[in-house]
Amino acid sequence: MSQTPASKVPGNRVSDILLERHEVLRDLVAGALSVLITIVLGVSHFNQGGRLHQDYGAEPGPALLPELLLAVLGTVGIVLIIRGVLSGMSRPAQTAGLEAPDSDAPNDPEKLSEPAWAFMVLGSTIAFGLLQAVSGFGIAAATLGAILCATLAYREGRPIVRSLAEGLAVAAVLYSVFRLLLSVPLT
Amino acid sequence: MLDVFFALLLDPLAMGLCLAGVVAGLLFGAVPGVSSTMALAVMLPLTYGMTPEHAMMLMLGVFFSSVYAGSVSAILLNIPGTPGAMMTLLDGHPMARQGRAGHAMSYALIASIVGGLFGWIFLTLTAPLIAQYALRFGSPEYAAVVFFGLALVAYASSGDTLRGVVAGMLGLMLGIVGRDGVTDVPRFTFGIPNLESGIDIIPLAIGLFGISEALAAIEKTPPKEKPETMPLGSLMPSWRALLSEAPAALRSSSIGAFVGAIPAAGSAVAVAVAYSIEKRLSRHPEKFGTGLPRGVVAPEAANNACVGGALIPMMTLGIPGDSITAVLIGVLLLHGLRPGPGLFESQPDFVSTIYIALLFSIILTAIIAGTIGIRVYNRVLMLPRRILFTGVILLCLLGAFAVRNSFFDVWVSILSGGLGYVLVRLGVPVLPLAFGVVLGPVLEENLRRTLMIHKDWSVFFERPISLILIVIALAVLFGPFLGSLIRRLSHLR
Numbered sequence: 082m083s084q085t086p087a088s089k090v091p092g093n094r095v096s097d098i099l100l101e102r103h104e105v106l107r108d109l110v111a112g113a114l115s116v117l118i119t120i121v122l123g124v125s126h127f128n129q130g131g132r133l134h135q136d137y138g139a140e141p142g143p144a145l146l147p148e149l150l151l152a153v154l155g156t157v158g159i160v161l162i163i164r165g166v167l168s169g170m171s172r173p174a175q176t177a178g179l180e181a182p183d184s185d186a187p188n189d190p191e192k193l194s195e196p197a198w199a200f201m202v203l204g205s206t207i208a209f210g211l212l213q214a215v216s217g218f219g220i221a222a223a224t225l226g227a228i229l230c231a232t233l234a235y236r237e238g239r240p241i242v243r244s245l246a247e248g249l250a251v252a253a254v255l256y257s258v259f260r261l262l263l264s265v266p267l268t
Numbered sequence: 269m270l271d272v273f274f275a276l277l278l279d280p281l282a283m284g285l286c287l288a289g290v291v292a293g294l295l296f297g298a299v300p301g302v303s304s305t306m307a308l309a310v311m312l313p314l315t316y317g318m319t320p321e322h323a324m325m326l327m328l329g330v331f332f333s334s335v336y337a338g339s340v341s342a343i344l345l346n347i348p349g350t351p352g353a354m355m356t357l358l359d360g361h362p363m364a365r366q367g368r369a370g371h372a373m374s375y376a377l378i379a380s381i382v383g384g385l386f387g388w389i390f391l392t393l394t395a396p397l398i399a400q401y402a403l404r405f406g407s408p409e410y411a412a413v414v415f416f417g418l419a420l421v422a423y424a425s426s427g428d429t430l431r432g433v434v435a436g437m438l439g440l441m442l443g444i445v446g447r448d449g450v451t452d453v454p455r456f457t458f459g460i461p462n463l464e465s466g467i468d469i470i471p472l473a474i475g476l477f478g479i480s481e482a483l484a485a486i487e488k489t490p491p492k493e494k495p496e497t498m499p500l501g502s503l504m505p506s507w508r509a510l511l512s513e514a515p516a517a518l519r520s521s522s523i524g525a526f527v528g529a530i531p532a533a534g535s536a537v538a539v540a541v542a543y544s545i546e547k548r549l550s551r552h553p554e555k556f557g558t559g560l561p562r563g564v565v566a567p568e569a570a571n572n573a574c575v576g577g578a579l580i581p582m583m584t585l586g587i588p589g590d591s592i593t594a595v596l597i598g599v600l601l602l603h604g605l606r607p608g609p610g611l612f613e614s615q616p617d618f619v620s621t622i623y624i625a626l627l628f629s630i631i632l633t634a635i636i637a638g639t640i641g642i643r644v645y646n647r648v649l650m651l652p653r654r655i656l657f658t659g660v661i662l663l664c665l666l667g668a669f670a671v672r673n674s675f676f677d678v679w680v681s682i683l684s685g686g687l688g689y690v691l692v693r694l695g696v697p698v699l700p701l702a703f704g705v706v707l708g709p710v711l712e713e714n715l716r717r718t719l720m721i722h723k724d725w726s727v728f729f730e731r732p733i734s735l736i737l738i739v740i741a742l743a744v745l746f747g748p749f750l751g752s753l754i755r756r757l758s759h760l761r
Contacts, residue, residue: 107695126455132453140719140720142451143455145716147455153437157430157433164430180469202687213675237654239652247652256657263670265673
């Protein structure tokens with residue numbers, strides 16, 4: 082049987098196939114993470130000394146539920162990996178000869194940059210956590226506010242200097258609300 | 269209930285908080301990317317220091333009004349403000365493009381109020397009955413209810429049950445972190461002293477529903493794009509036109525209230541069902557999607573009726589029906605109250621407070637949205653997203669600290685925000701995780717109590733209620749796999 086040329090494949094079929102590839106990858110990563118978490122928590126759980134694994138006779142001990150949960154999480158993780166591998170193995174036969182449209186290409190810089198923005202913001206919050214331990218809440222909140230606002234303004238194509246001031250103002254307003262109105266002891 | 273009604277009505281702080289909640293919900297819900305859950309997660313720390321009654325007035329105000337306000341951006345921008353508004357845009361935005369944005373928003377508001385009142389009546393009539401019945405539950409039934417709820421949430425909250433189960437297991441494990449209540453043995457604490465008292469649900473909910481949703485919204489924000497809104501035109505349709513939509517509003521309200529009461533089904537399911545039923549019943553189904561008022565009325569009545577419905581499993585069984593009620597459970601736990609049938613027995617006045625707070629929220633939403641909201645929404649939608657999301661993230665971090673004045677809680681919210689975002693990227697739903705954290709201790713307590721008393725797992729299959737719940741849960745979890753296996757085997761033959 083001849084392969085369908087990529088140019089003649091309807092767009093929605095190409096996007097369906099890309100979606101399925103994406104799902105396969107998600108299954109593999111989610112499965113691998115589940116197994117990894119099971120191993121890490123399992124090692125920690127079974128190596129814990131003290132009374133955790135003491136014999137409680139006929140009564141259920143404190144280790145019962147954690148062990149049940151670890152067993153289910155590990156099993157589901159393995160099933161996800163198997164499902165991902167099986168789906169991935171059946172996929173090449175269906176996708177051979179098909180080319181993804183440019184805008185949906187997995188290495189499209191525009192697509193790749195989207196989660197990068199979120200991770201940049203997440204990184205800023207982690208930096209906030211570290212900074213507040215050194216400088217206190219006020220300075221850390223002001224810094225985070227300015228950085229976040231400037232980052233988002235850059236993405237929107239807005240002036241960065243003005244957005245730094247906007248971020249500082251947002252931080253100052255919220256800090257005042259918590260410190261003065263709600264009497265939260267922000268140091 | 270009447271005494272609670274007047275007590276709250278004559279309490280200026282309570283009414284002020286309800287009004288503030290309604291205004292905040294109307295603003296948050298209208299902005300695309302800010303869901304009702306995020307609005308509640310952001311407002312949650314502000315309830316610290318309030319009485320439980322005042323906290324519920326604020327939070328239910330945010331809850332109800334933000335669900336309605338999701339329709340605003342659906343109509344004006346063609347972007348649903350909340351998942352419950354996803355069907356509203358199909359006819360709401362075409363109406364706006366035809367110069368009838370004002371009419372569409374009035375239909376949405378009136379349908380939302382009708383739906384909200386219907387859901388409120390459904391809640392007040394059914395919740396006491398269910399709670400009375402649930403009071404007869406023993407430990408096996410409770411453990412089975414939690415298992416049943418988790419299975420439903422894992423199945424319904426994403427397209428993939430297996431990934432939902434992963435999230436549920438992670439949530440249950442997070443829920444039992446800390447010292448065991450019976451033996452005082454630490455579990456999954458890794459020698460970190462702060463983990464010995466367990467992971468608090470509040471900073472976790474702030475992270476999962478506030479920070480992670482903000483991250484997801486930042487990722488999705490189309491860059492360098494200024495929203496284009498629509499002129500409102502005239503606001504009120506004729507009374508005759510309004511009355512002709514009444515049957516559809518009532519039908520959709522009943523669907524919304526019922527679907528809302530099913531754990532994890534949520535407003536997205538309710539609006540899809542209500543819209544498709546109205547389309548099927550219509551003499552002109554081809555007109556749906558072209559700017560038909562009924563296409564606005566049906567989903568808006570359904571999603572606001574869901575509010576009352578979603579409170580039923582939360583109040584009567586202590587099970588969060590959706591992510592919003594998971595946050596509300598966090599509010600109750602923050603104030604030392606555990607929802608469930610015991611609440612109806614030990615705190616009947618507080619139960620009445622929840623009913624009345626929802627009723628006031630509906631009334632104030634009607635007044636504020638009807639008089640001011642509709643006219644100012646075009647300006648609200650122009651709020652710069654950089655300021656909005658900077659504010660949301662800072663509010664989450666400051667709020668997480670404010671709950672217990674603990675930097676550890678700030679780290680919990682940052683890490684759970686990151687975890688929630690990564691899980692969403694992997695197609696793993698976050699709701700079962702939150703569900704697991706809330707219900708992990710409940711499951712463990714009842715499972716262990718059952719096994720201590722009965723010494724045998726067979727008790728779960730000997731008692732009719734637990735047997736039925738477990739069978740349904742197993743059918744929900746394994747039914748799809750067995751179905752596809754049978755189909756594949758029949759193809760092979």
